[in-house]
Amino acid sequence: MVSETNNATLVYERPESLTEMPTFYCPGCTHGTAHRLVAEVLDEMGIRETTIGVAPVGCSVFAYNYFNHDYVEAAHGRAPAMATGIKRVLPKKMVYTYQGDGDLASIGMGEIMHAAARGENITVIYLNNAIYGMTGGQMSPTTLPNMKTTSTPLGRDVEVAGYPIRMAEIISNLDAVSYVVRRSLHNPANIRKTKKAVKTAFQTQASGMGFSMVEILSSCPTNWKLSPSKSLEFIEEQMIPVYPIADFKVNPEIKNIKG
Amino acid sequence: MVKKLLKGNEAFAEAAIRAGCEGFFGYPITPSTEFLEHMAKRMPELGRGFVQAESEVAAINMVYGAACTGKRAMTASSSPGISLMMEGISYIAGTEVPAVIVNVMRGGPGLGNIAPSQGDYNQMVKGGGHGDYFPIVLAPASVQEAIDYITLAFDLADKYRSLVFVIVDGNLGQMMEPAELPPMRDLDFITPEWAVDGETEGRERRFLSSIYIDPKDEEVTNIRLLRRKLEIEKNEILYHTEEIDDAEIVIVAFGTAGRVASTAVRQARQEGIKVGLFRPITLSPFPYKEIEKLADQAKSMLVAEMNTGMMLDDVSLSVKGKIPIEFYGRMGGITPFPDEILDEIRRINNSPPTDTDFNAREAWLDRLELIIEGEN
Amino acid sequence: MPAKGWIEVNEKYCKGCELCIPACPQDVLAIDQQTITSKGYHPVNLTGPGCTGCAICAVVCPDAALTVYREAKVKKTQSVASPA
Numbered sequence: 001m002v003s004e005t006n007n008a009t010l011v012y013e014r015p016e017s018l019t020e021m022p023t024f025y026c027p028g029c030t031h032g033t034a035h036r037l038v039a040e041v042l043d044e045m046g047i048r049e050t051t052i053g054v055a056p057v058g059c060s061v062f063a064y065n066y067f068n069h070d071y072v073e074a075a076h077g078r079a080p081a082m083a084t085g086i087k088r089v090l091p092k093k094m095v096y097t098y099q100g101d102g103d104l105a106s107i108g109m110g111e112i113m114h115a116a117a118r119g120e121n122i123t124v125i126y127l128n129n130a131i132y133g134m135t136g137g138q139m140s141p142t143t144l145p146n147m148k149t150t151s152t153p154l155g156r157d158v159e160v161a162g163y164p165i166r167m168a169e170i171i172s173n174l175d176a177v178s179y180v181v182r183r184s185l186h187n188p189a190n191i192r193k194t195k196k197a198v199k200t201a202f203q204t205q206a207s208g209m210g211f212s213m214v215e216i217l218s219s220c221p222t223n224w225k226l227s228p229s230k231s232l233e234f235i236e237e238q239m240i241p242v243y244p245i246a247d248f249k250v251n252p253e254i255k256n257i258k259g
Numbered sequence: 260m261v262k263k264l265l266k267g268n269e270a271f272a273e274a275a276i277r278a279g280c281e282g283f284f285g286y287p288i289t290p291s292t293e294f295l296e297h298m299a300k301r302m303p304e305l306g307r308g309f310v311q312a313e314s315e316v317a318a319i320n321m322v323y324g325a326a327c328t329g330k331r332a333m334t335a336s337s338s339p340g341i342s343l344m345m346e347g348i349s350y351i352a353g354t355e356v357p358a359v360i361v362n363v364m365r366g367g368p369g370l371g372n373i374a375p376s377q378g379d380y381n382q383m384v385k386g387g388g389h390g391d392y393f394p395i396v397l398a399p400a401s402v403q404e405a406i407d408y409i410t411l412a413f414d415l416a417d418k419y420r421s422l423v424f425v426i427v428d429g430n431l432g433q434m435m436e437p438a439e440l441p442p443m444r445d446l447d448f449i450t451p452e453w454a455v456d457g458e459t460e461g462r463e464r465r466f467l468s469s470i471y472i473d474p475k476d477e478e479v480t481n482i483r484l485l486r487r488k489l490e491i492e493k494n495e496i497l498y499h500t501e502e503i504d505d506a507e508i509v510i511v512a513f514g515t516a517g518r519v520a521s522t523a524v525r526q527a528r529q530e531g532i533k534v535g536l537f538r539p540i541t542l543s544p545f546p547y548k549e550i551e552k553l554a555d556q557a558k559s560m561l562v563a564e565m566n567t568g569m570m571l572d573d574v575s576l577s578v579k580g581k582i583p584i585e586f587y588g589r590m591g592g593i594t595p596f597p598d599e600i601l602d603e604i605r606r607i608n609n610s611p612p613t614d615t616d617f618n619a620r621e622a623w624l625d626r627l628e629l630i631i632e633g634e635n
Numbered sequence: 636m637p638a639k640g641w642i643e644v645n646e647k648y649c650k651g652c653e654l655c656i657p658a659c660p661q662d663v664l665a666i667d668q669q670t671i672t673s674k675g676y677h678p679v680n681l682t683g684p685g686c687t688g689c690a691i692c693a694v695v696c697p698d699a700a701l702t703v704y705r706e707a708k709v710k711k712t713q714s715v716a717s718p719a
Contacts, residue, residue: 007706007707008704008705008706008707009688009704009705009706009707010702010703010704011640011688011689011690011693011703011704011705012690012693012694012701012702012703013702013703014645014648014699014700014702015699018699019464020647022647022648022674022698023697023698025697025698026650027650027651027652027676028650028652028653028654028697029697030697031697032696032697032698032699033695033696033697035699036696036697036699039699048459049457049458049459049460050457050458050459050460051457052328052455052456052457054324055468061470062470064466064468065466067464068464069457069459069464070455070456070457070459070464070465070466071455071464071465071466071467072324072327072354072455072466072467072468073354073466073467073468073469073470074320074323074324075320075323075346075347075350078316078317078320078323078346078347081312081316081317081318081320081321081323081324082320082321082323082324082327083324084284084310084312084317084321084324085282085284085308085310085320085321085322085323085324085325085326085327085332086324086325086327086328086455088282088284088308088309088310088321088325089281089282089307089308089325089328089330089332090328090330090456090457093456093457094457095457110313110314110316110317111313111316111317111320113313114312114313114317118310187658187695188658188691188694188695191694191695192694221652227653228652228653228654229653229654229657232654
């Protein structure tokens with residue numbers, strides 16, 4: 001994407017697949033980073049004009065305002081079902097959901113598991129920040145043990161509130177899925193790796209290889225009550241030990257995709 | 260084309276296919292399952308979308324997604340399944356995308372049973388999901404009518420960007436009777452200008468959502484939906500009448516109950532009783548005015564339903580106290596016999612009611628107790 | 636000689652989250668306390684020379700608020716590109 005203007009080479013600019021609307025996300029929230037990566041991938045693959053996104057309920061409920069392509073807004077947790085409906089009548093379009101951990105791993109557990117089990121040829125961008133952001137910081141299914149939230153004021157007690165759910169690991173056990181990995185947004189190197197995974201996920205769909213999901217560890221400075229920088233440290237030091245960055249399922253055919 | 264002996268649910272499903280349905284998403288539930296089974300066979304062989312979903316919740320949200328693309332999409336279920344779908348139904352209404360839902364009603368509440376019922380009248384006609392919206396509700400009384408009105412349902416859904424329910428009961432779903440299917444229509448629909456079809460080249464991006472964060476915007480939407488309802492009321496009311504011109508007793512009944520009442524009316528006419536049948540086909544919009552007109556001509560009405568008198572309330576609103584209204588209902592999955600209605604007609608004919616201000620339900624419950632005793 | 640670069644900060648998007656500041660390998664980014672954006676944030680800005688146009692700031696920016704340029708090696712890139 002290097003282009004020339006006068007004596008200046010443009011190294012990076014805001015992707016075309018984002019609209020001009022500033023996001024409502026809090027300063028330093030890495031939802032924006034994930035949006036940007038998806039948009040960059042759509043630009044690079046040249047698929048902005050043939051892609052349909054499905055927004056969730058949660059902080060990214062307004063994702064459809066930020067992406068410069070066709071979008072629908074799902075009921076809480078139902079994005080994979082809605083995406084299924086779209087993909088089954090428009091199989092040639094690129095269809096993806098963008099969901100958080102409350103949406104995907106709690107209320108939408110049924111829909112995500114079965115979309116994956118069917119090998120639905122869609123891409124799922126799953127942001128895991130271990131908390132309900134929009135409602136003000138309650139425990140989510142991925143909240144870490146002992147982590148304080150407004151609904152676990154003394155910390156998540158695993159004896160009564162159970163343990164975090166590792167969605168990438170669980171979904172990777174389903175036969176029909178082609179690409180399931182976990183990535184993180186806590187530093188530049190990992191952001192680049194995340195982008196590469198997002199691209200591979202979309203390429204998996206473009207090649208008709210079925211279900212792809214990138215679980216992305218993301219920050220919530222406001223509800224974690226940490227600065228944006230400290231939040232990235234929290235991902236690295238607290239979240240990654242519970243949610244390891246790894247490829248959990250990669251269809252061997254994916255290596256043959258030319259990207 | 261010649262009429263063939265067709266099984267209800269299968270014929271309904273085939274009618275939907277021939278009407279251009281490109282996406283069916285459902286979950287098995289008695290007594291509607293044959294609908295899904297027929298779709299499972301036919302949709303893939305036609306290259307159209309079919310998913311047996313993991314739940315009714317998922318199924319309706321698949322319908323929601325497919326409907327957002329502008330394609331004709333539908334589901335079929337039965338009462339408890341429809342309850343589960345109410346979330347998606349409200350979202351579909353709020354997003355103003357067309358969708359057709361067939362409800363093969365069964366006895367309830369709760370798990371109830373799998374026998375035919377009309378107990379979902381209020382849920383279907385008055386809404387059921389959260390928020391202000393107005394679905395169109397069609398109530399056929401034969402396999403042929405169901406075929407015809409499923410076709411009409413898709414046209415109305417597209418015309419008004421509306422939800423359309425086609426409500427039948429297990430009798431019709433399971434019944435075999437001679438009927439004729441329409442020819443297969445071409446899928447040459449023009450993609451509507453609101454559709455999220457992922458063809459962004461040369462146009463602005465589109466998005467579909469039921470969110471209106473600013474109450475002013477939500478109110479604008481509520482007003483638009485209400486205006487649409489009023490327009491539908493003006494244009495789309497459907498009903499069927501029998502022997503109505505000189506009727507002194509008018510029976511109002513829909514669906515299977517209407518069909519049973521039709522037999523009773525014919526028998527009563529042979530006995531010389533001036534009785535007629537008014538069978539609403541659109542339960543929403545409800546034919547209030549048409550029923551009011553009958554109240555100016557008839558001496559009394561009898562509402563017959565397979566529920567506790569849900570439509571009775573709408574008939575009462577129509578009649579405005581002009582004449583007495585009696586009620587006869589069977590519940591719990593019991594279909595009344597024509598003789599039961601005939602006895603009611605004879606009773607009313609022998610001692611015509613004059614009081615317009617009595618509790619029809621209480622009087623009916625007293626009679627029903629004796630009827631049930633007699634059956635046992 | 637290291638490449639010379641610079642960035643433009645779009646104040647419509649920058650929320651002053653500061654994530655780019657520690658990420659910058661050249662340590663040439665800081666919050667501009669004198670400026671307030673229309674949304675009420677102090678935006679980031681380039682504090683002086685040293686930017687190489689590496690775009691790491693843009694990689695970490697959650698709001699796609701940064702445009703990154705590098706001084707072009709004019710003659711070479713142009714002459715290679717055209718005749719082919």
